[in-house]
Amino acid sequence: MFPPAARRILSRRIVASNALPRLFSTSAPKMALTAEQIAIVKSTAPILREHGETITTVFYKNMMEAHPSLKNVFSLRNQQSGAQQRALSNAVIAYATYIDDLGKILPVVERIAHKHAALFIKPEQYAIVGEHLMGAIGEVLGDGLTEEVAAAWTAAYGQLADVFIGREAELYKAPGEDLPVGWRKFKIAKRVDESESVTSFFLEPVDGVTPLPAYLPGQYVSLQVPVPGVEGLLQSRQFSLSEAQTADRKSYRVSVKREFTTPDAPIEDVASGKVTGLVSNILHGRYQVGDVVELSRPQGDFHVDVTDASKADAPIVLLSAGVGVTPLRAILDSVLEDPASAMKGRPVSWVQASRNRASEVFGAHVKELAARHENVSAKIFWDEIAEGDVQGVDYHFPSRLDLGALDAEKDLFVGNDKAEYYICGPVEWMLSVRKGLEGLGVPRERLRLELFGTGSLPEE
Known part of the structure; x- marks a missing residue:
């Protein structure tokens, strides 16, 4: 079922899952992976492929219970549908497969880094993810996880986290601008119905500071709103900027399709993430001219540089x-x-x-x-x-x-x-x-x- 090298690795001494978090530390000096650790990660990729979604499901459950504030970062709908778990599993498997040739997954890394930057993922959150991911691997694999495998995967995760942290730090620095990193309040200046289900929202900064950060055509912003009836819960979605930027850059426009599958969904379904089109329904049904939402800076790797x-x-x-x-x-x-x-x-x-x-x-x-x-x-x-x-x-x-x-x-x-x-x-x-x-x-x-x-x- 597994490659011979993987079977040999999994036959060695196990590590208790409750000891795994101690193997991961963001404060420890980062060391390059050894050739043996790279070989271990590659050889155990088939095991992760078999158990990947189970591991990531356990991971998200445990992490959300321990850090409920992260519900404001992740899409509850993607959690409920399993899409988030599948995406993480696929990413981990790809990383393990190409750990000795990371150039092959750089487009995926770039895309994810832009998404993280649009959600203001912080370096310290990678430590939380690392601890709970390793804990989930130990919980699911049980006595199939050895000290060598745990150490190799901990080192591998640390390497990947450093790649993301470094790239996201670059994305947070808007060229020629000196604005704080974080969500920014925008008011709806105008609403325009573009079709039976799509409405454009013209958004201006509440603080009045312009020009707004520049963007390449095709990029998006994250738009964040509180979920009605659920105290403290925020949800965000990415919406493409749907017009060419002007020289003064006084506003952004996003054009949002309302998903009609769950109008007037019960609050308990909203809170659990069972609904479809949560943010689009909130925007269409509750937000009018003068209301305030929060936006991220423009991000995204789907774009054209018209100056080229x-x-x-x-x-x-x-x-x-x-x-x-x-x-x-x-x-x-x-x-x-x-x-x-x-x-x-x-x-x-x-x-x-x-x-x-x-x-x-x-x-x-x-x-x-x-x-x-x-x-x-x-x-x-x-x-x-x-x-x-x-x-x-x-x-x-x-x-x-x-x-x-x-x-x-x-x-x-x-x-x-x-x-x-x-x-x-x-x-x-x-x-x-x-x-x-x-x-x-x-x-x-x-x-x-x-x-x-x-x-x-x-x-x-």
């Missing part, structure tokens, strides 16, 4: 479904109209999938831009067509997004080895689109997916 003149002629394909259009709207506007853009003539192919006219977000804006800019083409998919909808004017294809319906060269630029692809929508939809583009010969390194929720893909 080297990509001025490289085609960019923007594919979205539903509210996934929001970061792509910011990218489109920034490429075309940001004064700092060095790629205003860049070939842009906009491919958008919506259920119908009522659910389409930013449709009129995109069609207007495509009409004004020769370098922009737009192809719109609606899978519900009503009387009065005009093909070729309101929409192009009466179906869900179908890559086969598009021109492989004119719409998707599959023959251009410089073309870049930005994909945003539901996770399964993004995976399907990525698979389709790969089937057309587009290499994965040119395909970018935006991930919210746990920030992970099922296959990672």
